[in-house]
Amino acid sequence: MRTLDDLGDLTGKRVFVRVDFNVPLKDGVIGDDARIRAALPTLEELRRRGARLLLAAHLGRPKGRDLDFSLAPIAARLTELLKTDVTLAADLDQVPNDDAVVMLENVRFEPGETKDDEELAKKYASLADAYVNDAFGAAHRAHASTHAIAKLLPSAAGLLLQREVETLTGILADPERPLVAIVGGAKVTDKIGVLEAFLSKADTILIGGAMQFPFFKAQGHQVGASLCEAEGIAPAERVLAEAQDGQVRLPVDIVAGEAFDASTPVTEIDGVDVPEGLMGLDVGPKTAAAYAEVIASAGTIFWNGPMGAFELEPFAAGTRSVAEAVAKASGTTVVGGGDSAAALRQFGLEDQVTHLSTGGGASLELIEGKTLPGVEVLG
Structure with a gap:
């Protein structure tokens, strides 16, 4: 499994990071932010290496574009945790080029996401120079943002995904x-x-x-x-x-x-x-x-x-x-x-x-x- 070290120099590059921010949310209030906090080591390491971040996550199982499942509260919480502004892009055509951290709106608003659609993956890939998957909670799904995109860009596991796989396989192997x-x-x-x-x-x-x-x-x-x-x-x-x-x-x-x-x-x-x-x-x-x-x-x-x-x-x-x-x-x-x-x-x-x-x-x-x-x- 390729790791962050395999991506080489990331200075100035935009990295598409699939994270697992599928957190309990009620009336716009996050019930438990543990999954958001678990992603911080990878996000901070990528920023330390000079990367600009394009984050992608899902929330719930919306039927199309349903703002009850918007990632706006998650972007606000991540702004607090990272101590830097996290811009929420309403759709794939409105992704700022220069912002240090951008979060796409709920990827399950996209009709091809759960179908592992190659055309959607190409759109994702066109926005970035490299791909990192740190969403272990979604790694058992072959979706456009967890699977198809990884074939189109230099790709690697984030620190959380790497630790999850090594730990869980390790307790059975030895x-x-x-x-x-x-x-x-x-x-x-x-x-x-x-x-x-x-x-x-x-x-x-x-x-x-x-x-x-x-x-x-x-x-x-x-x-x-x-x-x-x-x-x-x-x-x-x-x-x-x-x-x-x-x-x-x-x-x-x-x-x-x-x-x-x-x-x-x-x-x-x-x-x-x-x-x-x-x-x-x-x-x-x-x-x-x-x-x-x-x-x-x-x-x-x-x-x-x-x-x-x-x-x-x-x-x-x-x-x-x-x-x-x-x-x-x-x-x-x-x-x-x-x-x-x-x-x-x-x-x-x-x-x-x-x-x-x-x-x-x-x-x-x-x-x-x-x-x-x-x-x-x-x-």
């Missing part, structure tokens, strides 16, 4: 042992590729979240009204059948409620059978303590997916316990973006892990061994 994978979330089918990858790599796989219930269903347990993905039962059976003895650990107790609501009465179940009328919403204290013990002794830890409905305070304890254990662990700790990253931030622990990925889907696909188009094209 991890310190024991390697512990913590896999949670809602659906087994979303994580089956990750589970299968870790069956051949990890010493222990800890399961949590709603995806535990297809495993329990496969074992003949009652799941009550819990979220239990029917399509996940067969893959769960396969994982259990292929696992080494003791390799896959499931919860031993559950915290349940009558509804997905913070005000619902809380019921602690010593066991994993959930009565009718109740839904499992968190792992129980025995599970949390057992998982924390495994995490503490790990040499390498990968975590993706919460242990329960951590956004509801009565059902946040399991995820909090895992997050604290990961933060305290002495081994290498890699958190694979998405809800796990949100949980770390909620508990104030985001700075206490070795690597916090900015890409949920991209990190999972890389762990699964899939080729990321936005990375492959930089090879």
Whole structure:
């Protein structure tokens, strides 16, 4: 994978930088600017090398040009972080030539962006002398600004993209042992590729979240009204059948409620059978303590997916316990973006892990061994 050093002298050159600024935005207010801050090292390094920046990013999934998805608030926040004016170009025909930092309006306003359109990529390329992809969170998509343009200009990975790829591939290629994978979330089918990858790599796989219930269903347990993905039962059976003895650990107790609501009465179940009328919403204290013990002794830890409905305070304890254990662990700790990253931030622990990925889907696909188009094209 080509890096910034492969681009040579950038003095006075315009560099088209694909960044991942797909941040939570409500009524023009940014809810979390972590992805913007994660891009700063690359942007500052390019500026140090004398480059003028043309930034490209997407926000949400707009249907055509919809100013509810405008990048104006992101440009304003980046102006504060970079301490220099960031000019927002309304469209590709209104890009200033001399401004030090220009941001294109949401690239998904362009109809050919998600189709990896070559003509659109040519328009992008005509505006710059070189291309840098630092948008790891979008690297698993073959879009015009992540893939097609890289074939038209001298191209390289930014510092963030480089670190993401090297870290995530490294924990599978040469991890310190024991390697512990913590896999949670809602659906087994979303994580089956990750589970299968870790069956051949990890010493222990800890399961949590709603995806535990297809495993329990496969074992003949009652799941009550819990979220239990029917399509996940067969893959769960396969994982259990292929696992080494003791390799896959499931919860031993559950915290349940009558509804997905913070005000619902809380019921602690010593066991994993959930009565009718109740839904499992968190792992129980025995599970949390057992998982924390495994995490503490790990040499390498990968975590993706919460242990329960951590956004509801009565059902946040399991995820909090895992997050604290990961933060305290002495081994290498890699958190694979998405809800796990949100949980770390909620508990104030985001700075206490070795690597916090900015890409949920991209990190999972890389762990699964899939080729990321936005990375492959930089090879």
